[in-house]
Amino acid sequence: MTAVTADSHEASKAYEAVFDAAVAADERIEPRDWMPEGYRTGLIRQIAQHAHSEIIGMQPEANWITRAPSLRRKAILLAKVQDEAGHGLYLYSAAETLGASRDDLLDKLHSGRQKYSSIFNYPTLTWADVGAIGWLVDGAAITNQVPLCRCSYGPYARAMIRVCKEESFHQRQGYESLLALSRGTPEQHAMAQDAVDRWWWPSLMMFGPPDDESAHSAQSMAWKIKRHSNDELRQRFVDICVPQAESLGLTLPDPDLKWNEERGHHDFGAIDWAEFREVLKGNGPCNEQRITQRRRAHEDGAWVRQAAAAYAAKHREATA
Amino acid sequence: MTAADPATAPASAAPALAAEAALALGDDALMLSHRLAEWAGHAPELEEEVALANIALDLLGQARVLLSLVGDEDELAYLREERAFRNAQLTEQPNGDFAHTIVRQLYFSTYQRLLYGRLTAAAGAGTGDGGLGGLAAKAVKEVAYHQDHAEQWTLRLGDGTEESHRRTQAAVDALWRFTGELFQPLPGLAAVDWTELESDWLTSVTAVLGRATLTVPDGPRTGAWRAGAGRQGLHTESFGRMLAEMQHLHRSHPGATW
Numbered sequence: 336m337t338a339v340t341a342d343s344h345e346a347s348k349a350y351e352a353v354f355d356a357a358v359a360a361d362e363r364i365e366p367r368d369w370m371p372e373g374y375r376t377g378l379i380r381q382i383a384q385h386a387h388s389e390i391i392g393m394q395p396e397a398n399w400i401t402r403a404p405s406l407r408r409k410a411i412l413l414a415k416v417q418d419e420a421g422h423g424l425y426l427y428s429a430a431e432t433l434g435a436s437r438d439d440l441l442d443k444l445h446s447g448r449q450k451y452s453s454i455f456n457y458p459t460l461t462w463a464d465v466g467a468i469g470w471l472v473d474g475a476a477i478t479n480q481v482p483l484c485r486c487s488y489g490p491y492a493r494a495m496i497r498v499c500k501e502e503s504f505h506q507r508q509g510y511e512s513l514l515a516l517s518r519g520t521p522e523q524h525a526m527a528q529d530a531v532d533r534w535w536w537p538s539l540m541m542f543g544p545p546d547d548e549s550a551h552s553a554q555s556m557a558w559k560i561k562r563h564s565n566d567e568l569r570q571r572f573v574d575i576c577v578p579q580a581e582s583l584g585l586t587l588p589d590p591d592l593k594w595n596e597e598r599g600h601h602d603f604g605a606i607d608w609a610e611f612r613e614v615l616k617g618n619g620p621c622n623e624q625r626i627t628q629r630r631r632a633h634e635d636g637a638w639v640r641q642a643a644a645a646y647a648a649k650h651r652e653a654t655a
Numbered sequence: 656m657t658a659a660d661p662a663t664a665p666a667s668a669a670p671a672l673a674a675e676a677a678l679a680l681g682d683d684a685l686m687l688s689h690r691l692a693e694w695a696g697h698a699p700e701l702e703e704e705v706a707l708a709n710i711a712l713d714l715l716g717q718a719r720v721l722l723s724l725v726g727d728e729d730e731l732a733y734l735r736e737e738r739a740f741r742n743a744q745l746t747e748q749p750n751g752d753f754a755h756t757i758v759r760q761l762y763f764s765t766y767q768r769l770l771y772g773r774l775t776a777a778a779g780a781g782t783g784d785g786g787l788g789g790l791a792a793k794a795v796k797e798v799a800y801h802q803d804h805a806e807q808w809t810l811r812l813g814d815g816t817e818e819s820h821r822r823t824q825a826a827v828d829a830l831w832r833f834t835g836e837l838f839q840p841l842p843g844l845a846a847v848d849w850t851e852l853e854s855d856w857l858t859s860v861t862a863v864l865g866r867a868t869l870t871v872p873d874g875p876r877t878g879a880w881r882a883g884a885g886r887q888g889l890h891t892e893s894f895g896r897m898l899a900e901m902q903h904l905h906r907s908h909p910g911a912t913w
Binding site: 390393394397400401402403404405406407408409410413414416417420421423424427462512515516519520522523628631632633635636637638639640641642643644645646647649 | 685689692693695696697698699700701702703704705708709711712715716718719722728729732733752753810811812814815816818819822900901903904905908910911912913
């Protein structure tokens with residue numbers, strides 16, 4: 336614990352100088368190091384919401400496990416959903432190094448005081464959505480998360496290195512699944528195109544609001560939690576996706592999407608920020624369903640957790 | 656691949672193989688895997704999300720190997736009707752609450768561990784494993800983990816709170832009648848002494864239930880239509896709906912590859 340007392344204003348200044356120098360030198364901040372309160376609370380919020388996204392993100396994909404059309408695809412999807420639970424666990428552990436508790440963070444998720452990624456409020460309506468999530472949603476997540484592997488907070492950066500390795504694997508599998516559909520029967524191809532049409536814009540929204548409306552960006556970049564702006568990462572993602580869509584034989588649902596020779600980037604159409612804000616406010620297609628399922632799993636499991644705690648207590652007494 | 660393609664029909668199985676046994680054990684693993692996968696996103700703890708999915712994935716892997724010994728795995732999984740499945744009724748039982756799921760796991764993983772242990776030993780000795788020794792040797796490590804998971808949870812739930820004890824005893828009682836079927840001899844597995852397997856299973860399960868402060872039921876373990884018919888393709892009513900969900904997409908696109 337590194338709370339600075341009121342009588343140590345000078346010491347606080349000295350700590351801050353050490354912290355700033357470490358960040359400037361690209362050194363990692365570790366759990367026992369002094370850090371500004373805003374750095375600590377901002378990171379807890381960001382890491383927790385990242386963890387929540389992994390946990391809520393299990394739902395749209397788990398929706399298709401029991402209907403997966405081949406045993407191979409079923410195994411891949413089951414492994415992926417399992418990985419997501421594991422990513423949630425890494426991330427809650429990283430948040431706990433900052434003094435938060437997992438129970439408290441889950442409570443904040445369940446009561447709506449902390450958010451999760453807007454993308455998981457969209458429904459998976461066909462099997463192709465599973466492939467589109469792998470390609471686009473995991474692709475966007477990786478674009479966001481690779482720079483976080485160099486984030487100034489050590490435990491978060493290390494969690495991201497592990498997460499990114501697994502996410503890249505999922506993303507390739509998603510692409511490969513869409514490719515199989517795209518090259519399959521006309522019905523399968525249409526299913527793949529429909530999924531991409533529905534997931535493209537929500538995926539672009541995953542990078543957050545435009546730079547001039549992003550509340551936390553400037554401070555996050557100064558502290559080297561974030562390395563690139565929302566719009567930079569979104570542009571990078573679009574540039575990556577365009578040739579991939581071409582090789583998939585699928586189109587992206589944006590009539591304004593075209594290569595801009597001067598910028599050396601693709602121009603793309605306007606994002607519907609009104610929709611984004613509605614989803615963030617809880618008015619997306621699945622917000623209610625996602626949080627209700629999460630709460631129910633937690634509430635229905637209460638007796639199981641109580642049993643485990645009671646058994647552990649008895650066992651401790653017995654061996655004490 | 657279509658059902659009508661004779662080249663991929665189950666009849667193409669190697670003659671030395673205990674195809675009937677591989678089909679029954681493959682169907683067991685496939686159905687139990689499917690049930691466990693239904694937990695994804697609903698488990699009481701994140702650690703259990705990982706554990707239940709992990710076990711489901713192991714079982715699905717076993718199912719794929721076993722079904723592939725008999726024919727095309729997808730054709731067998733997705734294009735057979737309810738009456739053609741050979742899984743024990745225990746493995747198709749709905750998840751119920753967490754206690755039901757755990758007790759189903761205890762009963763089944765204990766059986767699998769004892770059976771696969773014997774098949775592995777038979778393969779080592781070169782006698783009568785029906786061609787399943789290779790699968791068993793790999794799977795025995797997985798099922799040892801599954802059994803440990805089920806035992807640890809049976810202890811926690813049985814000897815936890817009053818509520819968890821009550822729920823677990825209810826599960827122990829409700830699923831008991833489905834356990835006898837597991838010990839009907841499967842053809843081709845000459846190395847297995849099924850009577851001894853059953854008595855080892857009873858000893859193991861009785862010991863765990865005892866340590867968990869649970870009572871071993873005195874009801875029948877088989878009887879009439881209630882249990883013991885899955886191996887003949889007679890299943891419980893929830894099975895048809897489970898298959899409908901599992902097979903729907905595959906059947907909607909005949910001949911498609913995924």
